[in-house]
Every structure is written in C-alpha cells, then in structure tokens.
Amino acid sequence: MAAGNGGTVFAGTAKQGCQRQCGDITVPFPFGIAKGDDTSCSLSKSFSLTCSTTSSDDGTAPELSLGSNVIHNISDSELRIRTWSIGVAYRCYHTNGSLYRSWSAWSMLEDDRFTLSEKNKLTVIGCDDYALITGRSLKAPTLEDDFSSGCITSCINNQSGIAKDGKCSGKGCCQISIPKGLRDCEVELDTLRNNTQEVRSFNPCSFAFLGEQDTFEFHGESDIKDFYELYSRINDNVLVVVDWVVEPNKSCSSEVTECKGMYSECYNVDKEGDGGYRCRCKQGYQGNPYLEHDLGGCQDIDECADPGTYPCYGVCNNTLGSYSCTCPPGSVGNATKENGCVCSPEYIRNATSGCEPAAVPRSNKPVYILGFGLALPLMVIGLLGLYFTALEWKLAKLREKYYERNGGALLKEKLTTRGGVDVSSMYIFRVQELKKATDNFADSKVIGKGGNGTVYQGTLTDERVVAIKKSQRVDEGQREEFINEMVILTQINHTHVVQLIGFCLETEVPLLVYEFVSNGTLHRHIHNNVRTGTKRLSWDTRLRIAHESAGALAYLHTDTRMSIIHRDVKSTNILLDENCTAKIADFGASRLVPLGHDEVTTLVQGTLGYLDPEYFHTGHLTDRSDVYSFGVVLAELLTGQQPLSIEKCPEERNLATNFLKAVKENKLLDILEDGVVKEAGYEQLKAISILVCRCLNQVGGNRPGMKEVTMELDALRKSGKPTNLVSEDNYDETSCSHMIDMEQTDPDTLPPMPTSDTIGDSF
Structure with a gap:
C-alpha cells in the first residue's frame, strides 16, 4: 500500500486500458472513470466515476465525481467528498433578530454501497442556535428506527462566553458524533428564544455542517463574527468521509468472485457479517485485490528491498508472503533490531570483518568453556530476576498512575467528606479479574453503549453475572462523571436502584461493576x-x-x-x-x-x-x-x-x-x-x-x-x-x-x- 491523502490508496492500478488519474487523484479498480456511456472500466455502474473540467477564479481544473458528490480522494475502504457536495446549513439575521437568509443541508447517497462514516461529526457554530440531525441506515429502514440527535450552542449573550480557539464545547461551537452506516441525513438549523439584537450584533449568521472532525478547527470569536471567511473555509477544507463496500447486506462466501487471484481474500466490514464486504491482499502481499495477479493484482512483497518498513540488520531472505532475518555466521540474537546480534562465545568482534573465531590457546580452551558454561546460567537467572523485578515495579507504578489519574484520591476525599463509606470497604477489582470475566472485553460481551461509556456483561469467578461499565473517553470531565456516579451510588441502598458492587481504577479508564439486570x-x-x-x-x-x-x-x-x-x-x-x-x-x-x-x-x-x-x-x-x-x-x-x-x-x-x-x-x-x-x-x-x-x-x-x-x-x-x-x-x-x-x-x-x-x- 502507498500513503494517500486521508487514507491508504491501492498499490495496484486501474483496469487495463482505463484512465487511472483525474487531476492528482488516483482512481483504482473497482472504481473506474466512465468513457461516455461506457462504464466497463469499473466493477459495476455503482463504482463508475465522472472526470470533468470545471472553471473557477483560478482557471480550469479536473473534477472527479460520483453522481452529485465531488470526490477528494479514494482509499481501500473510504471516499472523502467535498462538504459543499452535501451543503452547509446556515441562517443569517438582521441585527434586530429577523431572518433574511437560510439554507438547509442534506445528503442522499444514491447507492446502498456507500454510507456515511462515524468519523464524521455534526458541527454547529453560533451563539443562540441548535441543530437537529436525522438520518436512516440500511439496517434500520423503518421510520421508527431512524437516527436523531441534537446539538446546541450558546454564548451567554456576550462575546466573553465564546470558547477559545479549537474548543467546541457548546460555547459558540458544539460537535456531536453520528453512528456508522447512515445512508442519508438531513440537518435542520434554528435559533433559540434568545435571538436578541445583542446576540446578532456580533453573531450575524449560524452554521451547521457534517464533516470529518480533524478537517475543521474552531477559531473562536473570529468564526462567530465573519460569515464569508468561515463559509469559505468550511467549503475549502472540510471533508465528509464515506465508507464503501463491494456488496451491501452480504457477507463473504464461496460465491464471492470479486476478490481475484490466489493471494487476495474477502473480509466482512462488521462482526455481524451483514454490513457488506470488501477485498484485500493477504498478509505479506500488496496490490489491487480486485484484479488478476498478472494485471496488477496482489503481488508478494519483497521485504528485503524495503529495510525502512521491514528492518533487518543481518541476513535477509525473501519468501512468499513473508521473509526471514537471521544473524550473520558467528553471531546470535535478534537481527531485526539494530545491534541486536552479538558474537557467539567462541567468536570475537572484528571492526572490519564482524565476528571471527577467538584466538584462545589450546591448553586453556577446556577451562574457558567450563567456566563460561557455569557462569552463563547464573547470569541468565540473575538477568531474568532483574527483568521481572523491574517489570513488576513498572506495572505497579503504572497502576498507581492510573489510580491517581482516574480520581482515586478524589473519590476517597468525596466519600470521606460526604459521610460515605471508605474506599477500602468497597470491593476493589483487579483488572485481570474483569478481563477474565469479559473475555478481555470482547465485542460479543457488549450489552449497551451510551454517552458515558460502554457496558459489558461479565461472569466473575464466583459465577456471579455482573455488568461492567467502561468509559469511552479519558478526559477530565468524563472521569469526574464516573467519580460522581460512584459517590452517589455508595449512598444508595434501594430495591429498585441498580446496586454498585465494586470498581477498578488501576486501568487507563475507570471501570464500575454493577449487579446485572437481565431483561433490558x-x-x-x-x-x-x-x-x-x-x-x-x-x-x-x-x-x-x-x-x-x-x-x-x-x-x-x-x-x-x-x-x-x-x-x-x-x-x-x-x-x-x-x-x-x-x-x-x-x-x-x-x-x-x-x-x-x-x-x-x-x-x-x-x-x-x-x-x-x-x-x-x-x-x-x-x-x-x-x-x-x-x-x-x-x-x-x-x-x-x-x-x-x-x-x-x-x-x-x-x-x-x-x-x-x-x-x-x-x-x-x-x-x-x-x-x-x-x-x-x-x-x-x-x-x-x-x-x-x-x-x-x-x-x-x-x-x-x-x-x-x-x-x-x-x-x-x-x-x-x-x-x-x-x-x-x-x-x-x-x-x-x-x-x-x-x-x-x-x-x-x-x-x-x-x-x-x-x-x-x-x-
């Protein structure tokens, strides 16, 4: 694979005899650029693209599009399209608060093979505004299963309430996530009740748009005031990520024929297997998995020819799908690490020729070999002891660091000052216990997800079934919510309130263990x-x-x-x-x-x-x-x-x-x-x-x-x-x-x- 803009581009090529480039964008098969009504350069009509010439103030330039969506790049699993293909919702007001210009935004992907990625976020910018985003996924075709979410901004009626640059926390700018797999969405923008002259004098327009989070940075007060600069920056920089699959609602099977050659394989895009599939080259191979081997399909990687990616400081031998890297004769160790090979006991290092036999007098060799044979096991045992001691110390310090960072001291302080039970009287789980209970937090054990974390079903060693809550984020506000929940639950003892059993704070994110409530x-x-x-x-x-x-x-x-x-x-x-x-x-x-x-x-x-x-x-x-x-x-x-x-x-x-x-x-x-x-x-x-x-x-x-x-x-x-x-x-x-x-x-x-x-x- 070779790095591309915003994703990994196929190392393979377009279909033989077909156009590969549109401007500086590579178009690999199964995508293809149509020649008029001829779409044979793509796997199917769904993957047929148009390369046309557009005019702008900077002159003419080629533009690649899929239907009405203008493409920025193509990777082996995603497309990135321009935000203005979907549109930016905005509402502009006179200083007296009356509306004089507005626009809604929506996305309708024409083919079921393309869905909006969860890498996108809805961003709202304004001082007295909210946006509602609704959408529908392929797995939820009925209206009652539609996705809906909202985001609200406020500046507390003055400029001092606007967040600083880069922060979308609700003060002038807010962001929310969307789920994976939406086929279409609509963004509605509106104002709240406090649409006053004081607000609109420094915030004439509000915006709402969908896009990849890292392609937009909030500039604080300047974004609130300057309509044209912000609108232009959104259109120029913000991209929307679109996932693609070969076939939607199908899983890999013996009937899949799109994965060409013996070195390509089919894989499902989700664990359920009903979200569609794509093709990829097997481990140790690269190329285009949708083409035959001799037409640019999956080829063996010569790892020895690319020491930057596959380091070898010894003797490298390429094999089909892999490679071997061994130390030179006379040395032992790990040849994939620099200075990882050392001379064998009977060899010494020569600055020019490497390891060579040691010149030891014949009469001294038996004594030398016997002494080395006795000393080596003792050295190994000593080094192993030091290693495991250092490792245990390092793990203990890491657990202590996590405990402090996750609010252990804060929890103890709150429980003491508020008359709760002491931390020591609660059951403190070790992370190994909870990993074992959940099969190392396997996806199959997930029973719920929400804004505060993911909940897993687990079985403790005493056969008790429990629910284990794991935070999705590790920022200070999220840890504060977990500590707050623990403090509250220590004071509650009621039949109709979920019981807290214990906690674990020695992991990267805090874990809470509750009684398991089985019926949803x-x-x-x-x-x-x-x-x-x-x-x-x-x-x-x-x-x-x-x-x-x-x-x-x-x-x-x-x-x-x-x-x-x-x-x-x-x-x-x-x-x-x-x-x-x-x-x-x-x-x-x-x-x-x-x-x-x-x-x-x-x-x-x-x-x-x-x-x-x-x-x-x-x-x-x-x-x-x-x-x-x-x-x-x-x-x-x-x-x-x-x-x-x-x-x-x-x-x-x-x-x-x-x-x-x-x-x-x-x-x-x-x-x-x-x-x-x-x-x-x-x-x-x-x-x-x-x-x-x-x-x-x-x-x-x-x-x-x-x-x-x-x-x-x-x-x-x-x-x-x-x-x-x-x-x-x-x-x-x-x-x-x-x-x-x-x-x-x-x-x-x-x-x-x-x-x-x-x-x-x-x-």
Whole structure:
C-alpha cells in the first residue's frame, strides 16, 4: 500500500486500458472513470466515476465525481467528498433578530454501497442556535428506527462566553458524533428564544455542517463574527468521509468472485457479517485485490528491498508472503533490531570483518568453556530476576498512575467528606479479574453503549453475572462523571436502584461493576418489542413498573442523607429484571443537593424529549426536573410513542407537547395505545392522565413531588380495574384541564426541543 491523502490508496492500478488519474487523484479498480456511456472500466455502474473540467477564479481544473458528490480522494475502504457536495446549513439575521437568509443541508447517497462514516461529526457554530440531525441506515429502514440527535450552542449573550480557539464545547461551537452506516441525513438549523439584537450584533449568521472532525478547527470569536471567511473555509477544507463496500447486506462466501487471484481474500466490514464486504491482499502481499495477479493484482512483497518498513540488520531472505532475518555466521540474537546480534562465545568482534573465531590457546580452551558454561546460567537467572523485578515495579507504578489519574484520591476525599463509606470497604477489582470475566472485553460481551461509556456483561469467578461499565473517553470531565456516579451510588441502598458492587481504577479508564439486570431497558419493551421478540407489557405491569420507578426516585429525592437529583430520567435508564421489576440506572449525570438547599445551578444536561423546559431556560436544577422527565416516561407507557417522533410533522414531534395538546383538544384517546385502552379501567385512565398533566406542568413549583406521585400510583394499583372500559363516549379528557395552565402549555409557547450542549442519544 502507498500513503494517500486521508487514507491508504491501492498499490495496484486501474483496469487495463482505463484512465487511472483525474487531476492528482488516483482512481483504482473497482472504481473506474466512465468513457461516455461506457462504464466497463469499473466493477459495476455503482463504482463508475465522472472526470470533468470545471472553471473557477483560478482557471480550469479536473473534477472527479460520483453522481452529485465531488470526490477528494479514494482509499481501500473510504471516499472523502467535498462538504459543499452535501451543503452547509446556515441562517443569517438582521441585527434586530429577523431572518433574511437560510439554507438547509442534506445528503442522499444514491447507492446502498456507500454510507456515511462515524468519523464524521455534526458541527454547529453560533451563539443562540441548535441543530437537529436525522438520518436512516440500511439496517434500520423503518421510520421508527431512524437516527436523531441534537446539538446546541450558546454564548451567554456576550462575546466573553465564546470558547477559545479549537474548543467546541457548546460555547459558540458544539460537535456531536453520528453512528456508522447512515445512508442519508438531513440537518435542520434554528435559533433559540434568545435571538436578541445583542446576540446578532456580533453573531450575524449560524452554521451547521457534517464533516470529518480533524478537517475543521474552531477559531473562536473570529468564526462567530465573519460569515464569508468561515463559509469559505468550511467549503475549502472540510471533508465528509464515506465508507464503501463491494456488496451491501452480504457477507463473504464461496460465491464471492470479486476478490481475484490466489493471494487476495474477502473480509466482512462488521462482526455481524451483514454490513457488506470488501477485498484485500493477504498478509505479506500488496496490490489491487480486485484484479488478476498478472494485471496488477496482489503481488508478494519483497521485504528485503524495503529495510525502512521491514528492518533487518543481518541476513535477509525473501519468501512468499513473508521473509526471514537471521544473524550473520558467528553471531546470535535478534537481527531485526539494530545491534541486536552479538558474537557467539567462541567468536570475537572484528571492526572490519564482524565476528571471527577467538584466538584462545589450546591448553586453556577446556577451562574457558567450563567456566563460561557455569557462569552463563547464573547470569541468565540473575538477568531474568532483574527483568521481572523491574517489570513488576513498572506495572505497579503504572497502576498507581492510573489510580491517581482516574480520581482515586478524589473519590476517597468525596466519600470521606460526604459521610460515605471508605474506599477500602468497597470491593476493589483487579483488572485481570474483569478481563477474565469479559473475555478481555470482547465485542460479543457488549450489552449497551451510551454517552458515558460502554457496558459489558461479565461472569466473575464466583459465577456471579455482573455488568461492567467502561468509559469511552479519558478526559477530565468524563472521569469526574464516573467519580460522581460512584459517590452517589455508595449512598444508595434501594430495591429498585441498580446496586454498585465494586470498581477498578488501576486501568487507563475507570471501570464500575454493577449487579446485572437481565431483561433490558423499559424503552426496549415499550418501543421495540415486535422487532426484538419481547412480549408486550400489560397495563398492570406498566402501572407496577411506573410505581416502582417513582418510589426509587422519591427515595433519591427525600430519603438519602443528601438529596440526589438523577437529571437523566428516561425509559432507557429504567432496567427490568427477569420478573419485569424496575431498577433505576445510570447516575453519571446526577447531582447531590447540599443540605439546606432546594436547587443547584449547573450546566444544562439531559436527553432530547425528556428535558425539563424550566431547567433548560434557567439552569436551576430541582427535584421537580426529575418529575417532568418521569411524566414523559408515564406518557410513553400510556401511548407507546417515542418521546421524539421524527417522522411526524414538527408541531407533533414532541410527545409531552402532543399529550398536553390532546388533553386540551379532548383527543387523548387518539394517541393512547390500543392495548392500554382495552386493559385499563376508566377511573384509572382518567386519574393517571391527570397525573401526567401535573408532572408536565411548565412551572416546576406546580408539579407534585415524587413521593406524591408514588402514593397516587400506589392508589391506582390498589383501586383495581372497573368493568366499564373506556370508550369515546364516556371519557372526558378535559377532566384534567384544570390541573394545568393551558395557555402556558400551548405547543407554540414551548421551547424548541431543549437538549444539552452535546446530546448523542439516538431514537
């Protein structure tokens, strides 16, 4: 392989008799440049490219394109295309805040062989703006499986709130990741409520665009102010990475014929084997695996001719697919390392000829050989002892370094100052134990991924099944979240809260060990039961899960030594065991409320569709913020709908807004799940609808506390199910209208889908 711009370019060639270059871009087979309507230079029409001449201010230049996408380079697994092929979303405003220019961005890859890479990120630049990105993958063709995520920026209404150069942390610039395998995406950009003259006087335009992270660097205040310079820099420098496969939704098999020659092989692009496949040369060979051997296909690498890549400081012999490197005669050691060969005992080094036989008197040879034979084992044993001692010391220092870097001292300090248990009283796992429990953190053991880390299923030596949480990143903020979660969980002892068993801080990233909850998330049972084969939850089970979850949150708010606000209550953070018993999980975003205080002021964080609008606007976090999020979960249980439904029209996307609107317009039965209507009693359904309305009140002080919510749900469970089921004729949805301020909950007055600075959850 030879290095190319942004990827590895085939060392092979184009198809014989076909154009190989378009400007300075190499076009290797299976891609090919079409000659008019003749596409025979490529593997198929899907890989047929166009090389045309374009005009610009700098003159004319060749331009390579795949359909409407302009290509920057081609590697053995990726294409990089120009950002302006997709477009840059922007909105420009007059100083009074009124819009005068806007543009949306979207990508539609014309062929299933091409998908957007996870190397891309959505970047938003502005001082009072948010962007929503939606997309669809080949593996998720239905609307409810679409990907959706959001990103929000704020400058706190003045220039001093803009992040410094290079930092996209939400202050003037934010970035979020996208998943692998999206076939198309759309980026919508809009402003928040604070679109004031003060903001637009120094930030006239906002931008949102998709591109490879390393191809864009935020320049701080200059990017906020200068529309034309930033727009030009995005178009000139930012690239979008596109993955390609030979065949989508197929795996390697005996029927694959695209991998040519005996030295090429087929490989699947993902472990499931249904994401498509590509070809590559076998180990020790290079060339184009899609061409026959004598036409530029995979050839044996002469490693001896490339000592820079394959070092050999002895005698090098090339073999098919490999090479050997041995020390010269009279010497022993590792010939692949410089000075790795030393003269054998009976040889001495000569400055000009290398190792030569030692001139030892004949009468002294037996004594010399005997002495060396006795001394050598002792020397080896001594050196091995020193080596293993040094290695153990080095590993111990490394574990100590990781322990300190991962916040071991901070954890001990927090547990001591907050009255928690001492670190020594918790079970401290060694990393070898957890590696063994998870088959060295194998991909097959992954049971969940989220913004705070990856969760593995493991089996300890005592046969206990556990869940092991491993951070995805090692920056200071992420470690702080892990330590925060541990501090909180040491204070919790509740049946319906996931139990922390122990931790390990001696690894590069901290690890937390929890009890294993076997039946997945509540979200999975509500929304994906058909696809995953799980049984639909009955109304009685839903009501019990709601009651158990509410009881756990009430415990966190009022029964711990210091009140705990979860801050990310949602159906994916409610786990179910084999009996569908609820357990609250994921305390990475939670906050402790100091004694004598009712609220804390903190950076807004939460999940799209669940976030308390009052907390979003003020930054003041109270236990009533959890109540609002729990109200959304109750609405999910009643309707079976997602908290954010992208396939609906904008005014009906938000479930909380839609629920309140249905109550106001006397149309609640239109959005309730059919099974719930059939199974629930009239009085139960009316009462719980009232409770949802109260939880979703826009004013936090008008919402009930979680203890009151728990008591009402308990009363509903005990009330049983009356025989008269709800019908269109006898249900009065307006019975709860007096519990909420309908003018205040009009959908037009709600904030536009509030979220955190960088939200990465998908729906």
